[in-house]
Amino acid sequence: xxxxxxxxxxxxxxxxxxxxxxxxxxxxxxxxxxxxxxxxxxxxxxxxxxxxxxxxxxxxxxxxxxxxxxxxxxxxxxxxxxxxxxxxxxxxxxxxxxxxxxxxxxxxxxxxxxxxxxxxxxxxxxxxxxxxxxxxxxxxxxxxxxxxxxxxxxxxxxxxxxxxxxxxxxxxxxxxxxxxxxxxxxxxxxxxxxxxxxxxxxxxxxxxxxxxxxxxxxxxxxxxxxxxxxxxxxxxxxxxxxxxxxxxxxxxxxxxxxxxxxxxxxxxxxxxxxxxxxxxxxxxxxxxxxxxxxxxxxxxxxxxxxxxxxxxxxxxxxxxxxxxxxxxxxxxxxxxxxxxxxxxxxxxxxxxxxxxxxxx
Numbered sequence: 001x002x003x004x005x006x007x008x009x010x011x012x013x014x015x016x017x018x019x020x021x022x023x024x025x026x027x028x029x030x031x032x033x034x035x036x037x038x039x040x041x042x043x044x045x046x047x048x049x050x051x052x053x054x055x056x057x058x059x060x061x062x063x064x065x066x067x068x069x070x071x072x073x074x075x076x077x078x079x080x081x082x083x084x085x086x087x088x089x090x091x092x093x094x095x096x097x098x099x100x101x102x103x104x105x106x107x108x109x110x111x112x113x114x115x116x117x118x119x120x121x122x123x124x125x126x127x128x129x130x131x132x133x134x135x136x137x138x139x140x141x142x143x144x145x146x147x148x149x150x151x152x153x154x155x156x157x158x159x160x161x162x163x164x165x166x167x168x169x170x171x172x173x174x175x176x177x178x179x180x181x182x183x184x185x186x187x188x189x190x191x192x193x194x195x196x197x198x199x200x201x202x203x204x205x206x207x208x209x210x211x212x213x214x215x216x217x218x219x220x221x222x223x224x225x226x227x228x229x230x231x232x233x234x235x236x237x238x239x240x241x242x243x244x245x246x247x248x249x250x251x252x253x254x255x256x257x258x259x260x261x262x263x264x265x266x267x268x269x270x271x272x273x274x275x276x277x278x279x280x281x282x283x284x285x286x287x288x289x290x291x292x293x294x295x296x297x298x299x300x301x302x303x304x305x306x307x308x309x310x311x312x313x314x315x316x317x318x319x320x321x322x323x324x325x326x327x328x329x330x331x332x333x334x335x336x337x338x339x340x341x342x343x344x345x346x347x348x349x350x351x352x353x354x355x356x357x358x359x360x
Contacts, residue, residue, distance in 0.1 A: 047184050050144050080104045114214055115172045116150040117158045117261075118143045119201055120186050121219030122167060124194035124287035130272040131335045138333050138343070139218045139268050140186040145347065146216055147179045157182060158213075164195030166204050172213070194288045196222065199253045206257050215261045220268050221317055222288075254324035265321055267330040274310050276303045327354060 080093050083103035096104040120143055126136035143159075150157045151174060158172030159182045168189060170182060198219060205215065257263055276297050285292045297303060314330075321328040329350045331343045 047180055047187065050141060050183055050187070051148070051180060055148050079107050081107055114150070114153075114155040115158065115209070115211065116146060116155055116214045116216065117160065117172065117205065117209065118146060118182065118186075119160045119162065119205060119215060119217045119219075121163075121196065121198070121217075121221075122161050122189065122191040123163045123196040123220075123222070125196070125220055125222045126268075127287060128270060128272075129333050130270050131333050131338070133333050133340060135220055135268045135270055135333055137187070138331065139266075140183060141340075142266055142268070142331070142343070142347075143186050143216075143218055144179075144183045145344075147182050151176060151179050159185060160201060160205055161185060161189055161191070162197065162201035162204075163191045163193040164197045164200075165193060166201055167191045167193075169204075169208065194290075196288060199250045202253050202257050206260065209261065213261050215257060215263045216266060217263065218266045218268065220273075221265070251320055251324050254320070254326055258324055258326060263324075263326045265326050265328040267317070267328065268333070269330055270333045271335065274307065276306050278303065 080096050081104065083092065083097075083105050087105050091105040091107075093104050093106045120139055122136070126139060127134055129135055129137070147157045154174070156172035156174050157179055159168070159170040160166065161168040168185060170185065196219075198217070198221070202215075202217070209215075254263065276295075278297055278300075280298050281294060281296050283292055283294050295302065318328065327350075329346065331346055334340055334342050
């Protein structure tokens with residue numbers, strides 16, 4: 001739910017750093033060469049580093065918040081009993097109440113284990129990062145935090161990787177080895193495509209998950225990018241800095257998934273996607289469609305227009321999530337010099353907010 005221009009801001013780094021696109025690409029988005037066994041020592045080191053850091057963060061910071069935020073979202077019906085003052089009105093069983101002429105409520109018991117499904121966006125725009133970490137690297141770390149929190153609570157973890165199509169589906173399972181595989185795939189899986197189709201990914205998930213799950217969508221939500229060449233050319237002819245999106249995350253799809261599952265949206269962004277630097281003329285290339293356009297960033301009106309459009313797109317996305325009753329958190333990649341785990345305080349506050357909401 002952003003625009004072609006938000007995705008193309010990746011080109012700004014080429015001018016700022018004085019390097020070509022390959023030099024500007026964050027190292028974490030390039031898979032190292034694999035050994036004969038299929039896993040390189042460098043890959044194992046990276047996965048191990050993320051495991052050590054995220055397991056520590058989970059143990060020290062999120063140990064209680066995860067259980068409070070998620071446990072009890074999946075509930076099994078137990079029995080009905082008479083209504084008592086203070087009972088939640090939404091639990092009233094109206095059929096029994098009508099037959100008995102007296103209010104009765106449904107009683108539930110908490111499921112002993114949950115299924116946590118990570119839906120991670122691997123589209124081209126995730127390779128961008130203006131600081132020390134790319135969006136894709138941050139997405140992988142967020143996914144790892146959720147995954148290690150889940151196995152700490154004896155929950156199952158599954159994975160769906162998507163671009164403009166579903167690239168990979170890993171059925172939910174338990175165990176440390178399984179979670180390490182999930183983290184490895186998020187970090188180093190090589191997608192076949194670069195575009196985005198969040199609607200398609202959620203629709204696929206709704207068909208393959210038979211039971212209720214916690215669905216965590218980790219994405220930059222920068223809009224659908226499979227519009228066809230004619231639509232792209234028409235889009236470019238508008239000659240504006242921050243145009244309308246070529247496609248939109250569907251509220252209908254979110255509503256359908258939300259009726260069956262507990263959906264959470266973790267949006268990963270970058271500060272440079274919110275404001276352009278004043279560095280003169282730039283050639284910007286869309287990371288997903290490959291289209292190139294020139295822009296004069298010294299023009300203050302264009303920079304202001306870019307910021308205005310960025311804010312408008314974010315408001316539209318926020319409104320979409322509110323309308324679908326999807327809990328949403330946006331986290332920005334850290335600036336140079338900032339601690340890489342700065343997002344943890346935001347994640348903790350988010351979990352605490354979900355806990356308070358459940359108590360209402």
